Amino acid sequence: MSRFTATLERLNKWRMQRVSNRNFIIILAFVVGIVGGVAAALLKGMTHSIASFLQDDIEWQYKYSLYLVFPLIGILLSVLYLRKVLRGKKFEHGITPIIYAISRKSSKIESHNIYSQIITSALTVGFGGSSGLEAPIAHSGAAIGSNIGRFFGLSYKEVTMLLACGASAGISGAFNSPLAGMIFSIEILLTEFSIPVLIPLLISSALAAVISKILYNEPLFYTSVTDWEVNALLFYLLLAVIVGLYTIYFSKLSQEVKKWMIKIHSPYIRVWVSGLSLGLLIFIFPALYGEGYLTIQQILDGQFNSVVQNSLFSDYRDIGWVVLAYTVLTLFAKSLAALITVNSGGNGGVFGPSLVMGGLLGFAFAYGVNLTGLATLNVPNFVMAGMAGALSGIMHAPLTGIFLIAEVTGSYTLMVPLMIVASISYLINRNGMKHSIYTKVLADSGDLISYEDKDRTVLSMMKLRYIIETNFVILRPNEKPSDRKSDIIHSKRNIFPIVESDGKFLGIIYSERLFSILLGEEEGVNRNFGTLAQKPNDFVRLDEDMDVVMKKMNREDVWILPVIDKTGKYLGFISKSAVFNKYRALLMRQGNYLD
Structure with a gap:
């Protein structure tokens, strides 16, 4: 090797x-x-x-x-x-x-x-x-x-x-x-x-x-696509709104399920809780077993009662309203089952479940409209539109949703309905949830690259500990200006931190005042630095975001601020010069991916 x-x-x-x-x-x-x-x-x-x-x-x-x-x-x-x-x-x-x-x-x-x-x-x-x-x-x-x-x-x-x-x-x-x-x-x-x-x-x-x-040549779905009808446009619009609202529900449910699972500290207890919960859900709703693509394929094949088949309610599979009600329940159960699976220690994603949930939602909508007799909708077409809409809303990826469904069905005949449902679903979810299910956690922690606010994004990428400057002459509170005359004169910095022997930060003093004292223009040559210390305009804690640091600097109109840890110990200074240099470096790094 x-x-x-x-x-x-x-x-x-x-x-x-x-x-x-x-x-x-x-x-x-x-x-x-x-x-x-x-x-x-x-x-x-x-x-x-x-x-x-x-x-x-x-x-x-x-x-x-x-x-x-x-x-x-x-x-x-x-x-x-x-x-x-x-x-x-x-x-x-x-x-x-x-x-x-x-x-x-x-x-x-x-x-x-x-x-x-x-x-x-x-x-x-x-x-x-x-x-x-x-x-x-x-x-x-x-x-x-x-x-x-x-x-x-x-x-x-x-x-x-x-x-x-x-x-x-x-x-x-x-x-x-x-x-x-x-x-x-x-x-x-x-x-x-x-x-x-x-x-x-x-x-x-x-x-x-x-x-x-x-x-491994096994297509995801087999379906014979028929052209969409202009008369059905209003129903596609209604489906888009419903799918968009459902994606908001799913995104919020995702956050709640994650919180529930985090509270279970033992990974093995989490496995038992999630495993038994999934087993119960699958017992009631067999369509939840595995990815769920088989059920969608059966619906696309015209087997509209396949959702109820093999369930506790299979004897009622020929009753339309039972099929509709059970499909809606399966839809909500699928969202819970998928989130339990991915947050329990098992490995999987919400990409596939998004397609299944969208397909079930599209089926329930079209099948329900057909039951009312208000119109006769092409159910498979609405199933595919629902899949595109759910993927678009949950992932904030409308183009992925549109072209994925168009490709897996082998036809671009439904391109217009797919575009309508995907774009509206995305806009509704984006209005209710600024960030997608993938980026919400990163946005909350400040770890998300966003080109809508590049300045804030680049600042969020900076780590304060890497741009702290430490080449300052440290003065002790019991020392006097005359004791440190040589160090003060030869320092290349115009600011001096006053720090206890145990590292506790007391204050600062500027070179202008020290020179004035040493030259006799101001009294204090025999005073110790503890009495001469000035309180800084503000200070920065090590765990603060760079966006907060810059706000402090701009608010106080200062170029440099001291940095301390949680216990108040001195660590160094942060200056706008260091921030700007790092900012330029990150801009170059985050430029075009290929020159």
Whole structure:
């Protein structure tokens, strides 16, 4: 292995001399796309093999009773893997950690995520966990891109580019939708769009779709799309409003479920609580088992009572209003089940559940209208529009929602309804929830890159401890100006901190006053610094955000402020000069992703 690494390092040195980074990124985009496609196929294959074994291969009279505990087993196995195999290595799931890595960790994602995301999500979803595979495979793909870029010693912006290529490859391979994979990275990860970004993303997404299709050719949905009718436009508008409001509900529920789960400190107790809760929900609503795509496919095939089938209410599956009411209950149960799964220790994402919830909502709306006799709506069309709307609202990614549904259905016939429902749902959610389900936590902690307020964003990226200046002459309160005359005269700073021997900050004194005292223009040459100390206009605590620091400086109209810790001990000074220098450096770092 060391010989192989050494060979790669020699190759990399040769490459740095002969191949420009711009062209090398294109080459690596091919590599990331191929590996990402293999990872997507592997994840889908593993998950569906586990699910098939549990549902079809086991022959036992009472095997269906085990469906109540399968999700618990899957989550438990996932937690055991994290605690026993990874042994304390940091593991995070979902899209949020990818965004955080771009914002705060120089696009560094730990290499174990390449395989850990696949293993844990296959166990979670394969055993019936009610979540999706798309976020884990996007995370795995992002880890592939990040680690390849860092291995070759590329810059931050180039590693970020490859990270986005990996995420695109993951989504593309999972859905066999290269265009949606590319747009996903542009909307969710890169935030700013430029033409140079487009080519590597296209390459990775296209290759991943090809590789995934070769290795595991199973389309997400089969459906025969019919053209939409202009007379149904009002109903598409109504559906858009309903979906938008529902996405706000789901986003708020996500925050509450996360709070509930955090209160359960023991990971194993959390597994039991969540596993048993999921088992109960699946017992009442069998459609919640696993990803949920099978139910949507059955609805698209015209089996409108499939939601009720195999449930406790299957005897009433031919009664339309029972089907409608049960679908609505399943919709809300799905939102709870998905959030319990992803917050309990299992690995999965809300990408897939968003599609299922949107599909159920679109079905309930169209089926309900048809029951009233007010109109005759094409149910499959509304199912697909609902999926696009839910994805758009929850993720704040309308283009991803539109093109994903258009690609997975194999037709752009519904483009206009998809655009209407996705855009309105997004606007409603954006009005009610400023940040998406992925970025809310980061926005609250100040770790989100936002180009709507670039000044505040760049300030939020600064860490105060890295720009503290400490080259100041420290004066003790029992000392006198005459005692430190030489140090004062030769200091390159015009401000002196007065600090106790135990580090406690007492105050400051400026060089102008000290020179005046030493020259006899002002009395005090025999006074100690404890009596001469001045209280600063304000001070900065180490844990304060840079946005707060700048507000203090502007409010007091000062150029420099002392920094202290929680106990009041002196740490140094923070100056506007240091802030501006760091600001310029970060602006250059956060410039275009490719020059």
